[in-house]
Amino acid sequence: MIELVSxxxxxxxxxxxxxxxxFHDVFDNEHNVGGAQIRVEGVYIWPFRQLRMVANSGxxxxxxxxxxxxLSNPYHLLGVFSSQVFQESPRDKIWRRKxxxxxxxxxxxxxxxxxxxxxxxxxxxxxxxxxxxxxGLMESPAVDDDRDCFSPLLINATxxxxxxxxxxxxxxxxxxxxxxxxxxxxxxxxxxxGNTQSGAAxxxxxxxxxxxxxxxxxxxxxxxxxxxxxxxxxxxxxxxFFKFVVFSIFxxxxxxxxxxxxxxMNNGEGWETMRRELSVLYSRFYGILLGGILVMYEFHxxxxxxxxxxxxxxxxxxxxNVVRDSRKPLHPHYILGMTVTRLAIPxxxxxxxxxxxxxxxxxxxxxxxxxxIVLQASILLLQHYLGSRWFIPRQILPEKYSYYxxxxxDTNHATDCVICMTSIDFTHRSNDxxxxxxxxxxxxxxxxxxxxxxxxxxxxxxxxxPA
Numbered sequence: 001m002i003e004l005v006s007x008x009x010x011x012x013x014x015x016x017x018x019x020x021x022x023f024h025d026v027f028d029n030e031h032n033v034g035g036a037q038i039r040v041e042g043v044y045i046w047p048f049r050q051l052r053m054v055a056n057s058g059x060x061x062x063x064x065x066x067x068x069x070x071l072s073n074p075y076h077l078l079g080v081f082s083s084q085v086f087q088e089s090p091r092d093k094i095w096r097r098k099x100x101x102x103x104x105x106x107x108x109x110x111x112x113x114x115x116x117x118x119x120x121x122x123x124x125x126x127x128x129x130x131x132x133x134x135x136g137l138m139e140s141p142a143v144d145d146d147r148d149c150f151s152p153l154l155i156n157a158t159x160x161x162x163x164x165x166x167x168x169x170x171x172x173x174x175x176x177x178x179x180x181x182x183x184x185x186x187x188x189x190x191x192x193x194g195n196t197q198s199g200a201a202x203x204x205x206x207x208x209x210x211x212x213x214x215x216x217x218x219x220x221x222x223x224x225x226x227x228x229x230x231x232x233x234x235x236x237x238x239x240x241f242f243k244f245v246v247f248s249i250f251x252x253x254x255x256x257x258x259x260x261x262x263x264x265m266n267n268g269e270g271w272e273t274m275r276r277e278l279s280v281l282y283s284r285f286y287g288i289l290l291g292g293i294l295v296m297y298e299f300h301x302x303x304x305x306x307x308x309x310x311x312x313x314x315x316x317x318x319x320x321n322v323v324r325d326s327r328k329p330l331h332p333h334y335i336l337g338m339t340v341t342r343l344a345i346p347x348x349x350x351x352x353x354x355x356x357x358x359x360x361x362x363x364x365x366x367x368x369x370x371x372x373i374v375l376q377a378s379i380l381l382l383q384h385y386l387g388s389r390w391f392i393p394r395q396i397l398p399e400k401y402s403y404y405x406x407x408x409x410d411t412n413h414a415t416d417c418v419i420c421m422t423s424i425d426f427t428h429r430s431n432d433x434x435x436x437x438x439x440x441x442x443x444x445x446x447x448x449x450x451x452x453x454x455x456x457x458x459x460x461x462x463x464x465x466p467a
């Protein structure tokens with residue numbers, strides 16, 4: 001394998017070329033970890049498509065443990081040695097090393113490469129890499145030093161335009177940053193929509209937690225990419241920072257609000273109770289986060305099914321709406337916006353034919369992901385406008401409590417609504433009066449506004465069923 005990097009020089013049409021030739025042993029993979037490497041340098045004269053390179057060998061006295069390893073392996077450096085090297089004694093090995101042509105070449109000789117480069121036309125050129133065919137000769141001294149050895153060189157090569165490649169990566173990080181900014185705005189809109197205790201209790205904590213874990217993974221991935229590619233650190237670190245803001249500030253804050261709303265009896269038990277609940281919440285979140293990393297590492301061959309599982313984050317909210325018969329827990333803008341922004345990154349990676357990661361497009365998987373998440377969002381929107389149980393047959397629905405149930409007119413009821421402190425008229429049956437399961441009476445408008453804030457009886461603080 002030959003890896004070359006070219007940089008323009010001050011001379012027009014001449015590029016400085018440097019790189020490495022790596023020889024891999026296909027017969028001895030256990031001991032051949034990195035392969036034998038020869039560093040090369042030379043010039044490329046592009047008007048004539050001429051490439052000339054020289055591989056300079058080490059000087060006397062610079063033989064290291066790696067050189068000794070090369071001498072003990074018969075398949076490196078174009079098969080100069082035979083397999084009998086393995087059977088030599090240490091004394092014979094030392095003598096062989098001193099009289100070896102490789103040892104002489106290490107001290108005195110160079111390897112020269114001369115080649116003609118021709119560009120291969122391709123219909124799949126995306127602008128950041130081209131395909132080439134290299135044909136030439138590799139010249140090296142022979143064993144008897146009387147003549148030179150020539151080896152034909154036929155290589156299919158691919159050139160990478162680093163500038164175009166980096167521009168693609170920067171554009172991707174800009175897209176991720178913009179998507180993260182939109183998600184922050186959508187989260188703020190949703191938190192304003194359900195800013196009461198009753199509104200927060202309607203939201204599924206699993207749905208928000210699953211999205212927070214996804215954003216945490218994206219933050220770690222972009223930060224790791226920035227560390228590995230030093231020249232793109234600023235771009236990827238910016239994208240990682242915005243993802244960190246999304247999951248660590250807004251989504252974790254919303255998780256805490258939902259957690260507190262689902263446990264209204266614990267709010268007045270002091271700071272120690274709240275601190276314990278916070279520690280439980282954060283330990284579960286980061287425990288699931290680390291466990292998910294181990295699972296994805298162990299089952300990395302099943303990455304696409306795992307991503308489909310992660311993108312089922314609307315399903316917990318759909319189930320919660322059905323079980324609790326919740327009324328409009330999520331804002332429609334939040335549902336639509338999150339669905340679109342969550343699709344941006346996977347569709348770019350697995351659907352864009354010119355993505356900077358060079359992953360082959362998988363259109364069938366992208367269509368499957370798109371249909372899957374759009375179906376979830378459609379069910380949520382229909383629950384918002386038609387009711388949370390619109391798709392369940394009435395025959396299997398549990399009986400709902402009626403706040404307009406009949407009551408005994410002769411019973412001595414309190415005639416004042418404790419919410420608005422005005423009297424309630426029992427003289428005629430209408431929808432102006434609502435009765436709780438604990439037999440307390442309120443005005444319909446007063447109790448409905450109260451239940452939008454708290455699902456507790458204003459008089460006795462007992463939990464109330466959905467209206």
